[in-house]
Amino acid sequence: MIEFKRSILPNGLKVLVHEDISTPLAAVNVLYNVGSRDEDPNQTGFAHLFEHLMFGGSASIPVFDEPLQRASGENNAFTSTDITNYYETLPAHNLETALWLESDRMNELAFSEHSLDIQRKVVCEEFKEHYINQPYGEVWHRLRALAYSTHPYQWPTIGKKLEHIEEARLNDVKSFFYKYYRPDNAILVVAGAVEAAQVFELAEKWFGNIAAGNTPARQLTPEPIQKELKSLTLHADVPLDAIYKAWHMPARMDATYYAADLITDVLSGGKSGRLYQSLVKEKKLFSEINAYQTGSIDPGLIVAEGKLVKGVTMEQAEQAIDEEISKIAGNLIDELELTKVKNRVESQIIFSETELLNKAMNLAYYELLGDAAMVNEEAAQYLKTSARDIQEQAQKIFIKENCSVLYYHADN
Secondary structure: OOOOEEEEOOOOOEEEEEEOOOOOEEEEEEEEOOOHHHOOOOOOOHHHHHHHHOOOOEOOOOOOHHHHHHOOOEEEEEEOOOOEEEEEEEEHHHHHHHHHHHHHHHHOEOOOHHHHHHHHHHHHHHHHHHHHOOOOOOHHHHHHHHHOOOOHHHOOOOOOOHHHHHOOOHHHHHHHHHHHOOHHHEEEEEEEOOOHHHHHHHHHHHHOOOOOOOOOOOOOOOOOOOOOOEEEEEEEOOOOOEEEEEEEOOOOOOOOHHHHHHHHHHHHOHHHOHHHHHHHHHOOOEEEEEEEEOOOOOOOEEEEEEEEOOOOOHHHHHHHHHHHHHHHHHOOOOHHHHHHHHHHHHHHHHHHOOOHHHHHHHHHHHHHHOOHHHHHHHHHHHHOOOHHHHHHHHHHHOOHHHEEEEEEEEOO
16 A cells, blocks of 8 residues: 655646655656657657756756765656656655756756757667667567557657657757646656655745646547558568567556456466466477567557577467467466466565655556556456456457567578
8 A cells, every 4th residue: 555645736746745754765756748659750759868858957957967966866767658757766854956856857958959969869879779780679660560550659669760869959859848848747756754744845845936838638549440460571680580469458547458467467477477388398489488568558569479499480489379379368267377367466566565666656657547546456456357357358359350460580
């Protein structure tokens, strides 16, 4: 149970506080309701580029990290398809330093051609290192574009093309900032050895004078129901053949989401998962195999991916995956297996609540979904999911017409 108190500033900033006197630390988390799904299709990668720009200094603070380090703090950030998230941990008595820093960069960044040029080069190098020069690096660009025809999930967070980042201009960057990095489009969570009343006062002190924005209502084109099998065959200089199969699944707030998510735990719960036990350990068709879901707010994907043992054909590999998939759709999961899967998921949820920063992040994310209190209902939602619920979702998801397949052949 993560207890919290909530307040909303006049400018729309939501402030949540979790008091935890068991630690001398405080965690500060600022979630902005903007991700790669909000980008212009001709200017992708901006949400991630901004993650880097936010550390390039604000109007009053040339170097973001220096004051935080003097306060014995650490910080980082991440960008996803749906959100951009910034966070700090530091001794609780230095909390105000983190609030000062976050408020100053929310108010106004130190926009300059020099800062943009530096961060643009950093992100371009990241793009090259992880997506162009890395073996299998292009997979997510290809698979997303194959599976999604209209929704902006069709490109990864890093961006659709390297050129979109290389051609980013200062005016475009400023426009993106003032459009999305506003208090009424953000959620501030403070957790740790703090008092809620004091945090609310400090939030008003540091964030209260920042003007609200005019963030437009999100109007994304829903992905149409896929009505035919999609496939793509690629050849590359990689060590092993690989196969990637993706199926569309329900949105995060859909009532059937939990059953769909548990499917991936049945298939790929570590070395006890069905795919590993059958296709790696017993049949020795794959050197490694995994199944997961993309964890997005809008309808995402369940993905099964594996690297083939040399000598195994794509046809053999795909047939083996399909056979394991069909077992979940065709038969109820044994109660003992289901209980083990649920217990593992419950343990993961409980463990995540022991770490202060995780609690702050989770409160912010569930507040974005609609109500931070939902974080305390997650385990119960999984535990009440039945074998029949899972089978019904498998029957809806694992149909040929809902699948996109990437065949990745090794040229060696």
